[in-house]
Amino acid sequence: MRARRLAIAVWAALIALLIAGAAIAPAAQAGGSGGVLVVGDSLEVLTIPYLQRYLPGVTLTTNAVGGYNSYQIYDLFRESYDPSQSVIVFDAGTNDNPAYPEILAGNLAKVAAQVGDRCMVVPTIHGFTVNGIGNEGKNRVVRSFAASRLGTQVPDWAGAVAVHPELMQADDLHPIRPAPTTARG
Amino acid sequence: MIAQGVKGCLAFSDSAAPEATISAAPDLPTVDKFARREATIAAAIAGSLAEQLALQAAGRQPWLTALAMVSAYA
Numbered sequence: 697m698r699a700r701r702l703a704i705a706v707w708a709a710l711i712a713l714l715i716a717g718a719a720i721a722p723a724a725q726a727g728g729s730g731g732v733l734v735v736g737d738s739l740e741v742l743t744i745p746y747l748q749r750y751l752p753g754v755t756l757t758t759n760a761v762g763g764y765n766s767y768q769i770y771d772l773f774r775e776s777y778d779p780s781q782s783v784i785v786f787d788a789g790t791n792d793n794p795a796y797p798e799i800l801a802g803n804l805a806k807v808a809a810q811v812g813d814r815c816m817v818v819p820t821i822h823g824f825t826v827n828g829i830g831n832e833g834k835n836r837v838v839r840s841f842a843a844s845r846l847g848t849q850v851p852d853w854a855g856a857v858a859v860h861p862e863l864m865q866a867d868d869l870h871p872i873r874p875a876p877t878t879a880r881g
Numbered sequence: 882m883i884a885q886g887v888k889g890c891l892a893f894s895d896s897a898a899p900e901a902t903i904s905a906a907p908d909l910p911t912v913d914k915f916a917r918r919e920a921t922i923a924a925a926i927a928g929s930l931a932e933q934l935a936l937q938a939a940g941r942q943p944w945l946t947a948l949a950m951v952s953a954y955a
Contacts, residue, residue: 727894732887743883750884754891783890785883815890817883847893849886856882880882 728782728814731755735772736787738762739853739880742870743787746881757781765791766803773807784816789834790823790869797833804841815847820854824869853880 732754734744740760748756759776761768766788773786786807789800804818818841821834835854842848856879857864863871871877 730891732891734883747884747887751887754887782894783887785887787883815893817886817890819883819886847890849889849893851882851886853882881884 729780731757731778731781732783732785733773733776733778733781734758734760734785734787735769735776736760736785737764737769737790738870739790740785740787742873742877743881746878750881760787763791764788766800770803770806773810777810782814784811784814786816786818789821789831789838792823792834794823794826794829794831794834797837800834801837801841804837808841808845815849816845817849817851818842819851822854822857822869851880856880 732751734740734747734756735758736743737760740758741762744756744758744760747758757776757778759772761772764772769786769788773784777784784807786804788803792799808816818838820838821831823831823834825831831854838850842850857871861868865872871880
């Protein structure tokens, strides 16, 4: 009799632990554990050294490749994303064809779908004008994405370049070093 | 600029956590779920005790033992 009562008590305790574990585990995973993932193109390649300087103590995972469009940067994201990361910097779109801003919109949506409620940093875009089409469409996508997603941070790189065009390299795509790159970081 | 964005995100995440806790507090369906589970466990324990009493009263007859086991899971 006593043994059976003990068994019941143990069983009840185990069930309670299982219930508590199920309740706590998703909450602990929802926002990551403070790490930051940075993916992007050549602009991000230039920026990453400054991020490491300006964010001491923050665990940074970086994966950036010059010339990559937002499809390819989404692939970098998939390679490097880990649920322990709390913040995702998706620095993409500069190399996308400005006639098709929906490409950036689609890749941003895919990232958002995977990271859940984690916070994202999505800079505005200063890229080439192609066939008379500028980057307004892509920047509308960025702002619309940010407006639809609470907490999203939008560093206004396009705005900074518009105010200080003299700080760009001859290609009008990359900042000269170090001052503007530092500012971008 | 991007580092500031990251800091903004980290600050947002920090401030969002207490909000989630507050908004989760009055989540009655979850509380109900726990309450129902607790009631089920309590009922199971009470059922087991009743089963023991029944077994004692029945003088350990095998067919009553079988009935008691079924009733604990039904």
